[in-house]
Amino acid sequence: MAARRMVIIGGDAAGMSAASQARRLSSRGDLEILAFERGHFTSYSACGIPYWVGGEVDGPGALVARTPDTHRGRGIDVRLRTEAIEIDPAGQRVLVRDLDPRGDGERWYGYDDLVIATGARPRRPSMPGIDAPGVHGVQTLDDGRALLDTLEGTRVERAVVVGAGYIGVEMAEALIRRGCRVTVLERGEQPMATLDPDMGRLVREAMTGMGIDAVTGAEVTEVMTGEDGRVRGVATKVSEYPAELVVLGLGVVPETVLAREAGLPLGESGGLLTDLAMRVRGHEHIWAGGDCVEVLHQVSGRTRHIPLGTHANKQGQVIGTNVGGGYATFPGVVGTAVSKVCDLEIARTGLLEAEAAAVGLRFVTVTAESTSRAGYYPGTRPMTVKMLAERRTGRLLGAQIVGREGAGKRVDIAAVALTAGMTVDQVAALDLGYAPPFSPVWDPVQVAARKAVAAVRAAES
Amino acid sequence: MAARRMVIIGGDAAGMSAASQARRLSSRGDLEILAFERGHFTSYSACGIPYWVGGEVDGPGALVARTPDTHRGRGIDVRLRTEAIEIDPAGQRVLVRDLDPRGDGERWYGYDDLVIATGARPRRPSMPGIDAPGVHGVQTLDDGRALLDTLEGTRVERAVVVGAGYIGVEMAEALIRRGCRVTVLERGEQPMATLDPDMGRLVREAMTGMGIDAVTGAEVTEVMTGEDGRVRGVATKVSEYPAELVVLGLGVVPETVLAREAGLPLGESGGLLTDLAMRVRGHEHIWAGGDCVEVLHQVSGRTRHIPLGTHANKQGQVIGTNVGGGYATFPGVVGTAVSKVCDLEIARTGLLEAEAAAVGLRFVTVTAESTSRAGYYPGTRPMTVKMLAERRTGRLLGAQIVGREGAGKRVDIAAVALTAGMTVDQVAALDLGYAPPFSPVWDPVQVAARKAVAAVRAAES
Missing domain, CATH: 3.30.390.30 (FAD/NAD-linked reductase, C-terminal dimerisation domain)
Incomplete structure (x- = not known):
């Protein structure tokens, strides 16, 4: 009997946890595991990027929990720089493209079980200059590398962080450590919209004490660029903030274009909807986990998009257990999050x-x-x-x-x-x-x- | 109508928490509150004594959460150096003795509600020399003061701590900080009998790394004294350990002599047995809390003696609420404890x-x-x-x-x-x-x- 095939789209926490757990439970003769990752890395800690940028952690190597070769050594066929471009649920197959121009081109792969672990992408509001060199998101190790190239290759004295959520405040700390003058622009009433405003005020006061300029009620309308095309600051409706580096900390949205095109069910945030076993609702052979799904919030009773590495790991393990022939569920979350800015x-x-x-x-x-x-x-x-x-x-x-x-x-x-x-x-x-x-x-x-x-x-x- | 009278025996955490909470809920016209304490202090943190001895905390003042005068200012009549010597449950009265020889002598006080918060006393095995100068328990601030007098008034190069439970290991750290050479003698297989032996072994290894000599399987048979009557070391069955200071860290037993003599119900450990409202079982007008009671262990379903300041505070608050006319219960414990030795x-x-x-x-x-x-x-x-x-x-x-x-x-x-x-x-x-x-x-x-x-x-x- 031919082995069943598990195909995974996305080689980070959820996808590779699913792969590893399924591998633990199933022999190679029973289950072939094939993982497609469009970037250069697998199983890495995106949450660690601010500490890499801040110079506290050696990156990117230290942020990689398991390299592609480690996975391969355990019988997981990882293909890097390979992007899934279409899912065909009826035909149980996925179309992938080799991003290396000298590579295999496009090809369909059939699956018995598909795991969608495509993650999230930084919100990038459409405005003039948003794609200029010197404007960076911090979602992948490749993003982190690009940001460090800007920091190390340009004279960056002033940095603007747009958005004062977790990533925004962590990046503010990182850039302070790098010796930049840092301004954080937050559209809302206070930084940390994940807190009530009265608690957010405490964060703002502390940030000010750390020398971080935290501006609230600041809606960015434009990224200003110089004659060389590079970023030279950002403008709000009322003011301008010169900067040689702009970091987008506006949060992320589920990366579910493929899923939507395949007609899979999405929630209000655009994240995939799954059942408790992390199976995509209504699709027997498709599973999803990590930053591309919505999770049940046990206190509100609603599904929410809460992208966090700890959920991705747990969900991946649940998927791998179920695909590997065991039984597991992910009961949901209660909305816990922790972060720090300096101390x-x-x-x-x-x-x-x-x-x-x-x-x-x-x-x-x-x-x-x-x-x-x-x-x-x-x-x-x-x-x-x-x-x-x-x-x-x-x-x-x-x-x-x-x-x-x-x-x-x-x-x-x-x-x-x-x-x-x-x-x-x-x-x-x-x-x-x-x-x-x-x-x-x-x-x-x-x-x-x-x-x-x-x-x-x-x-x- | 005359005020009801609440009488409290013991002026530390449980007793004074009960007093404070009852005071909050009842006016002075409705409730008279009278607290007898045989020592010199009220509402202090006995758990802080090791850090006072170690010089990390200024004592005893810093360890006192509320002084007698603070309590008096809030309408609680605190009598220091006053020892309860008999409880008469049938007559609803308590006999107290003024420890000041120039004071009031003995006198009966009637009560409407009695709170027994007599705490615990260090285990002091009966053996030769146990009462010699230089042998110290660490249960009260007066004990801490006496120990510091020995440390500061004598040349203490070597200290022996008998018993490697929480107090024992905390005192070992304190004495290391004071520059002593410290030996901890533990009768059991490993230090920290509150852990399984395999986990206790980790503690022993760490203590050794800190320069603390941790001897296990060591049963102390004698405190050796010199010609001046002062301690000069301790002996086990197999060896002798010279020391100018001996600290007893053998744990504590409930201080319930009075309660036993009054015929109140005691558990296996000698601690008072209460109901969930912290009323002494079978005694409508008598309450008890803190280190003199047994508590329900919610996992084992048994009552246990677990002397801890955090339980004493909670139980005191429950008693005060109930005596003050409200309703509260203490549901029991799950046996949580935390400590540290150096780092x-x-x-x-x-x-x-x-x-x-x-x-x-x-x-x-x-x-x-x-x-x-x-x-x-x-x-x-x-x-x-x-x-x-x-x-x-x-x-x-x-x-x-x-x-x-x-x-x-x-x-x-x-x-x-x-x-x-x-x-x-x-x-x-x-x-x-x-x-x-x-x-x-x-x-x-x-x-x-x-x-x-x-x-x-x-x-x-």
């Missing part, structure tokens, strides 16, 4: 105020100041925890944390509690690790939970 | 192997090596996570973590998951905070959970 740690999980209101929830909010360690212990740092709890039931709906060392990963307490559907009373009663070097006697998350308990009660009386 | 972080939650076996659970264990941050990110440190999962169901039963920076508080993930009754499959699927400076793409706890999932499956096949 400021920023985290969230669950729903923001606007997100909770949008799905019909009524809630109370509290904000509590606390410290990372016992107040008297050396190195203790202030921390602000905001919490949302459902009215009447007291169910935890979300938490946001801004602080210094020890702040970020505390969000995990709330993330697990959210997943379990705990009330803020239950959170306040949790048995968390306590010792003076690690926490005050009430963990900061519990200080907030206690306030939330009182707020829920007050809202009912 | 080694040590944490556990749930059940050890022996504890799980003792309550009839069958389980698999796994141990996983991982890192605190993305492998390529600067400052990433190795971490070992051990996990116990129930056979057949895959329910998480316990986790132990030994590592460096970023290891200790990760135990909270497992603590919340345990409280929620999650399986290791569910833990592996959790949406935890991920970014390269904070975590690998699979959090170390999830790396262990994945191995546990596989082990549970393998055990069934």
Whole structure:
């Protein structure tokens, strides 16, 4: 009997996790695994690019978890610089093009199982100058390389980062480390639209303290170019910001052109819709994972596009397990994210105020100041925890944390509690690790939970 | 109508949290609050004593969260150096003695509600020399002061710590910081009997690397004294360890002599038994909290003596709420604890192997090596996570973590998951905070959970 064939489009986290897991469960005689990647790398950490640019990490090698040759040695046939250009679900085949002009040209490959792991691409608003040399996204290692070429090959004194989300603030830190004067332009009311504005304000204040010029309410209308065609700054409706380098940190959109053309189901964000086993809805032999899919948000009950390497890895493993003959599901997410700008740690999980209101929830909010360690212990740092709890039931709906060392990963307490559907009373009663070097006697998350308990009660009386 | 009277025995975390919370809920006209403390301090952090001794924290002032005068200013009548010597439950009264010989002598006080918060006392095995000058426990601020007097008033070159539990290892670090040569003598197979021996071995190896001489299987039989009556070392069955200072780190036992004499119900450890509202079982008007009670361990279903400041604070708050006319319960614990020796972080939650076996659970264990941050990110440190999962169901039963920076508080993930009754499959699927400076793409706890999932499956096949 001929081996079944698993074809994978996209050689990063989701695709190659799926390949690796399927390989673990199936012999080469039973399953042939073929992965197409249009870039030069496999299984890399795109999240590490800001630290590579900032010079904290040697790239790109260090960011590659598994090279193509490693995968090949394990029986996964990886084809680099090979782009899938059409999916034919009825014929169970994929058309690929070798990007090397001396290569194989175009060719159809049949599949028994197809994995779509095409990732995401940076938002690139259409405006004059957006494609000028010196304007960079930071989604792939190839993007990172190009950005570093600009940094190293040009005199970059001033850099503008457009967008103050996770990538934007991380890139601001990286460019500060590179000695640039950095301006971050954010369209919204505050940086970090993944936080409520009152928490975003804390981030803005901290960024200013770090020498990062954070401008809000700034809608970029044009990338200005010089006579040499290179970028010389950006313009908003009201001002101009000279710069030799522009980084786009406007977030990403699912890379699902192929999927759409093949008639596969997409959600509101343009991400693929799957079932719990990560099978594309209505398509028995097609799976999808990573930054090209929408995931179930367990608190809102909606599907959302939340591109994160940790989800991609988990989803890839689920796909590989199922294709390899096992059984696994991806139950969804609770919207956890953590980041830092210099020594400021920023985290969230669950729903923001606007997100909770949008799905019909009524809630109370509290904000509590606390410290990372016992107040008297050396190195203790202030921390602000905001919490949302459902009215009447007291169910935890979300938490946001801004602080210094020890702040970020505390969000995990709330993330697990959210997943379990705990009330803020239950959170306040949790048995968390306590010792003076690690926490005050009430963990900061519990200080907030206690306030939330009182707020829920007050809202009912 | 005369005010009701709340009488509190013991002025530390549980007692004064109860007092403060009851005060918040009841006016002075409704509730008189009277607290008796036999020492000199109220509301202090006994857990901070090792850091005071080590010179990292200024004591004792910094360790006092609220002074007697602060409490008095809020309408709580605190009597220091006043020891309760008899409880008369039938007569609803307490006999107290003023320890100041020029003071009030003995006197009965009636109560409407009594709170027993008498804490714990260090285990002090009966053996020759145990009461010699230079032998110290570290349970109260007065103990800490006495120990520092020895350190500062005597030439202490060599110190022996008897017992390698949390207090023992923390005191070992403190004495190293003070420039002593430190030997820790542990009766058991490994230090940290709160961990399984295989994890305790990691602690021993790290302690040795820090220059702490950790001797296991060492049963102390005698404290040796010199001609001046002061300590000059300790002897085990096989050896002698010269020292000018001996610290007892053998753990503590509930201080419940008064309660036993009054016929109140005690558990196997000698701790008071309460209901979920922290009322002493069978006694409508008597409450108890803190280090003198046994708590429900939610994983084993047994009551256990787990003396920790964080539990004392929570229990005190529950008592104060109930006495103050509100309603609150303390649902129990899952056995979480965290500590450090120099830069080694040590944490556990749930059940050890022996504890799980003792309550009839069958389980698999796994141990996983991982890192605190993305492998390529600067400052990433190795971490070992051990996990116990129930056979057949895959329910998480316990986790132990030994590592460096970023290891200790990760135990909270497992603590919340345990409280929620999650399986290791569910833990592996959790949406935890991920970014390269904070975590690998699979959090170390999830790396262990994945191995546990596989082990549970393998055990069934």
